[in-house]
Amino acid sequence: xxxxxxxxVGGQGTVLASRIIxxxxxxxxxxxxxxxxxxxxxxxGSVVSHVRIGEVPGEKVTGxxxxxxxxxxxxxxxxxxxxxxxxxxxxxxxxxxxGQEVRPVTASLGQSxxxxxxxxxxxxxxxxxxxxxxxxxxCGECGSxxxxxxxxxxxxxxxxxxSLTVPDVEKALETRLRPSLLEMNRKAxxxxxxxxxxx
Amino acid sequence: MKELLMGNEAVALGALAAGVQVVCGYPGxxxxxxxxxxxxxxxxxxxxxxxxNEKAAAEVAAxxxxxxxxxxxxxxQMGLNVAADPVMCVNYxxxxxxxxxxxxxxxxxxxxxTEQDTRSFGRFAHIPVLDCNSPxxxxxxxxxxxxxxxxxxxxxxxxxxxxVCHSCAVIDVPEIHAPGxxxxxxxxxxxxxxxxxxxxxxxxxxAREKLLEEEFSGYRENxxxxxxxxxxxxGGISCAYVRDAIAEIEGYEEKFTLLEIASPYPFPxxxxxxxxNATEQTIVFEELDPYIEDALTELCGxxxxxxxxxxxxxxxxxxxxxxxxxKIQQCLEKNFGIRGTLKPGEFPDAPEMPVRPPVLCAxxxxxxxxxxVKRATAGRKSVxxxxxxxxxxxxxAPLDMVDTCLCMGAGITMAQxxxxxxxxxxxxxxxxDSTFFASGITGxxxxxxxxxxxxxxxxxxxxxxxxxxxxxxxxxxxxMGTRSRPVDIEQVLRGVGxxxxxxxxxxNLKASEEAVRAASEEEGVRAIIFRxxxxxxxxxxxxxxxxxxxxxxxxxxxxxxxxPAVLMKNGTAFIDGSLCTGCGLCAQLCPADxxxxxxxxx
Numbered sequence: 001x002x003x004x005x006x007x008x009v010g011g012q013g014t015v016l017a018s019r020i021i022x023x024x025x026x027x028x029x030x031x032x033x034x035x036x037x038x039x040x041x042x043x044x045g046s047v048v049s050h051v052r053i054g055e056v057p058g059e060k061v062t063g064x065x066x067x068x069x070x071x072x073x074x075x076x077x078x079x080x081x082x083x084x085x086x087x088x089x090x091x092x093x094x095x096x097x098x099g100q101e102v103r104p105v106t107a108s109l110g111q112s113x114x115x116x117x118x119x120x121x122x123x124x125x126x127x128x129x130x131x132x133x134x135x136x137x138x139c140g141e142c143g144s145x146x147x148x149x150x151x152x153x154x155x156x157x158x159x160x161x162x163s164l165t166v167p168d169v170e171k172a173l174e175t176r177l178r179p180s181l182l183e184m185n186r187k188a189x190x191x192x193x194x195x196x197x198x199x
Numbered sequence: 200m201k202e203l204l205m206g207n208e209a210v211a212l213g214a215l216a217a218g219v220q221v222v223c224g225y226p227g228x229x230x231x232x233x234x235x236x237x238x239x240x241x242x243x244x245x246x247x248x249x250x251x252n253e254k255a256a257a258e259v260a261a262x263x264x265x266x267x268x269x270x271x272x273x274x275x276q277m278g279l280n281v282a283a284d285p286v287m288c289v290n291y292x293x294x295x296x297x298x299x300x301x302x303x304x305x306x307x308x309x310x311x312x313t314e315q316d317t318r319s320f321g322r323f324a325h326i327p328v329l330d331c332n333s334p335x336x337x338x339x340x341x342x343x344x345x346x347x348x349x350x351x352x353x354x355x356x357x358x359x360x361x362x363v364c365h366s367c368a369v370i371d372v373p374e375i376h377a378p379g380x381x382x383x384x385x386x387x388x389x390x391x392x393x394x395x396x397x398x399x400x401x402x403x404x405x406a407r408e409k410l411l412e413e414e415f416s417g418y419r420e421n422x423x424x425x426x427x428x429x430x431x432x433x434g435g436i437s438c439a440y441v442r443d444a445i446a447e448i449e450g451y452e453e454k455f456t457l458l459e460i461a462s463p464y465p466f467p468x469x470x471x472x473x474x475x476n477a478t479e480q481t482i483v484f485e486e487l488d489p490y491i492e493d494a495l496t497e498l499c500g501x502x503x504x505x506x507x508x509x510x511x512x513x514x515x516x517x518x519x520x521x522x523x524x525x526k527i528q529q530c531l532e533k534n535f536g537i538r539g540t541l542k543p544g545e546f547p548d549a550p551e552m553p554v555r556p557p558v559l560c561a562x563x564x565x566x567x568x569x570x571x572v573k574r575a576t577a578g579r580k581s582v583x584x585x586x587x588x589x590x591x592x593x594x595x596a597p598l599d600m601v602d603t604c605l606c607m608g609a610g611i612t613m614a615q616x617x618x619x620x621x622x623x624x625x626x627x628x629x630x631x632d633s634t635f636f637a638s639g640i641t642g643x644x645x646x647x648x649x650x651x652x653x654x655x656x657x658x659x660x661x662x663x664x665x666x667x668x669x670x671x672x673x674x675x676x677x678x679m680g681t682r683s684r685p686v687d688i689e690q691v692l693r694g695v696g697x698x699x700x701x702x703x704x705x706x707n708l709k710a711s712e713e714a715v716r717a718a719s720e721e722e723g724v725r726a727i728i729f730r731x732x733x734x735x736x737x738x739x740x741x742x743x744x745x746x747x748x749x750x751x752x753x754x755x756x757x758x759x760x761x762x763p764a765v766l767m768k769n770g771t772a773f774i775d776g777s778l779c780t781g782c783g784l785c786a787q788l789c790p791a792d793x794x795x796x797x798x799x800x801x
Contacts, residue, residue, distance in 0.1 A: 009555065010557065019203065019367065022203055022367060023203055026201065026203055026369050031369060032203065032367070032368070032369055033366060033367065033368050034203075034366060034367040035362055035365060035366040035367075036365050036366070036367075037309075037365075038228065038229065038365050039228035039229065039309060039310035039665075040228070040309075040310045040557050040592075040665065041309075041310075041557050042557070043557040043558060043559070043560060043589065043592065044555070044557055044558045044560065044763055045555055045556055045557035045558075046553075046555045050366075062439055062442045062443050062446065063436075063439030063440055063442065063443040063524060064333075064362055064366035064367075064368075064436075064439065065362065065439075065440070065443075065523060065524070067443060067523065067524040067525050067541050068523075068525050068541065068542075068543035068544065069525075069541055069542045069543045069544045070541065078553075080552055080553035080555075081553070081555075083549060083550065083552060084552050084553070086544055086546045086549075087543040087544045087545075087546065088543075088544065089544045089546075090544065091544065093544075101553075102553075103766055104553045104554060104555040104763075105558050105595075105761045105762075105763050106553075106554040106555070106556070106596075107553065107554070108757050108761075108765070108766055108767065109596060109597060109757065109758065109761060111554065111596070112551065112553065112554040113551050114551050114552065114553040114554065115550070115551070118550035118551070119550055119552075121550075122546075122548070122549060122550050126546040126548075127546075145777045
């Protein structure tokens with residue numbers, strides 16, 4: 001079984017990202033399960049999505065939640081959220097993280113001293129494999145901040161850590177996205193995967 | 200065709216596959232997508248509605264069912280409290296067409312006020328309960344529930360929990376056909392509940408309980424597996440966590456015997472006795488109530504059995520919150536010394552984590568309403584009663600404008616009670632438009648009749664925002680895709696006798712403050728309707744921008760309203776263009792007048 005945990009801030013598109021990964025696995029004849037945060041936390045709170053897929057056809061995925069210490073890949077849509085969920089990562093697991101912080105209102109009000117750059121340093125120090133993705137640049141070139149999720153899924157495909165390739169994910173995009181959004185997201189997917197190669 | 204389906208979608212497709220004809224419900228996390236999926240996948244001929252609340256929904260479904268149609272009503276566990284009156288009674292009357300009551304429980308709780316357990320409600324109400332452990336099983340149990348309901352002539356509760364409702368699995372879905380017609384209502388004294396009838400029917404309910412205890416012992420979804428001396432009993436999503444937890448324990452099939460319960464009420468006693476007799480000691484893993492634990496303990500007692508049942512009552516398993524594979528392994532180690540393989544990743548010396556509670560969105564009109572009331576009542580002794588919806592988030596700093604939140608519609612009535620005890624206090628009740636229709640109107644009638652002194656603030660954003668933007672009576676769009684005449688909140692208020700009603704745009708701070716001040720000077724029941732659409736259902740007006748050279752860095756725009764789009768950058772305010780909707784509230788407070796509309800997004 002391969003486990004992937006996606007975490008971020010409500011509104012960043014983690015739910016769609018986890019569905020795309022599961023759909024890509026399903027199209028290859030693999031079993032897949034997801035579990036997502038839907039509800040109040042979507043209003044800018046911390047959100048987590050779990051994706052679990054079989055490694056070979058016929059292998060069944062049991063529960064929907066990735067147990068702590070079992071994630072092959074941790075995809076952080078925000079560095080602080082990745083740091084918060086690091087306990088889910090296997091000792092040899094891969095962290096893929098968007099380096100850009102999303103400043104919580106509590107920090108703007110001076111109630112907490114969170115700084116995204118500290119979280120990035122921590123992730124790089126502690127995780128066996130940590131890839132910081134320049135999502136801001138990819139979004140800029142694709143012309144929308146809404147491709148963050150697909151860019152990060154592209155990076156995941158680039159690592160090969162979930163045994164899913166860029167073409168696998170590309171096919172899933174076609175089933176999950178409106179045709180008008182396809183081109184932009186394809187570009188983000190490829191840029192995310194290429195970003196991995198350069199690191 | 201194989202599809203990746205969420206548990207709620209699986210329930211909807213299961214109901215459609217079973218030929219459901221009428222589906223009603225009220226939105227509530229984690230149940231909402233079930234009804235939405237029925238509407239989306241309607242093969243034609245299925246009537247679907249968002250009812251005004253769960254009580255109405257259950258009654259509409261009961262009417263359809265006694266007319267011979269298969270019906271389903273959907274709600275979250277809190278909604279079952281609202282629907283309890285018809286649900287309790289319909290079980291005494293019985294049904295003709297299968298009636299399934301789909302209730303989604305919320306262990307944690309993640310998005311609810313309580314951690315209540317619908318299995319216990321089923322036992323209390325004498326209504327059979329089927330409990331889903333995965334989306335696949337939800338698909339099967341939904342279909343079973345309709346058959347069972349018709350066979351036994353009673354409603355059946357289909358219960359799931361958040362991690363079933365909101366998890367996806369691969370399901371093979373058959374082609375869905377339009378349902379056949381029902382025979383219609385036939386007059387019969389059986390549909391009129393009277394004490395004598397209820398006495399006779401109570402005896403039948405208990406006889407049915409005994410019968411189903413037997414039948415469920417052979418139900419294919421209740422299972423015993425393994426052959427070890429340690430018994431593990433579980434039900435619902437806990438079955439998945441148990442399987443994850445024991446899978447990596449070496450030789451687990453010889454260590455454990457597993458009992459998985461899919462029909463908690465009536466409890467499959469024979470099967471459970473077989474399980475107890477095959478094991479030396481038993482531990483129960485279940486979320487919410489110690490339901491299976493109590494059933495097994497009772498069996499041990501009645502059978503003079505000496506074996507011990509470990510669970511929540513014995514302090515062996517956590518009594519609140521969700522379970523997980525890791526927690527189950529920890530319990531197995533603590534109680535039996537069996538070590539598991541799961542271990543949370545250890546990454547010490549973590550920096551300060553972001554504190555990130557959910558907040559009102561950038562541009563949310565509720566922010567304007569709360570802030571206007573806050574400004575207009577500054578220095579006056581006031582209490583702000585809140586309610587259920589996005590606007591509960593008005594309680595966070597810096598707004599700090601929700602002093603109470605109890606249950607749907609309660610803010611309106613609690614405000615009246617507070618005022619009776621605290622007569623020199625200005626009592627406000629904030630209620631959203633959907634909540635107003637669901638259960639707010641009776642509270643307003645109570646206020647008018649009993650001469651209460653309060654200010655009702657209706658936050659009308661033209662949608663049911665928190666649960667994902669469902670339509671409601673004030674919008675007039677139905678789940679059948681038709682338009683009905685929108686119910687006008689102002690006319691409702693005037694109709695029940697509220698004479699002081701003002702309607703303002705909450706994003707116009709000056710006008711809103713004036714309305715609040717004027718209402719505060721009056722007596723009796725006054726209402727202010729703050730009307731502006733939810734940002735998620737409208738196009739943004741534009742984007743605000745700070746003229747950096749004029750910004751004095753006073754932080755007023757941040758410290759007063761806490762909008763997530765406004766940040767400080769190098770000593771001046773900065774507006775995040777990806778979040779800002781151009782509501783302009785910040786510009787109205789800026790003492791340096793340096794925030795203006797940058798671009799119009801239209």
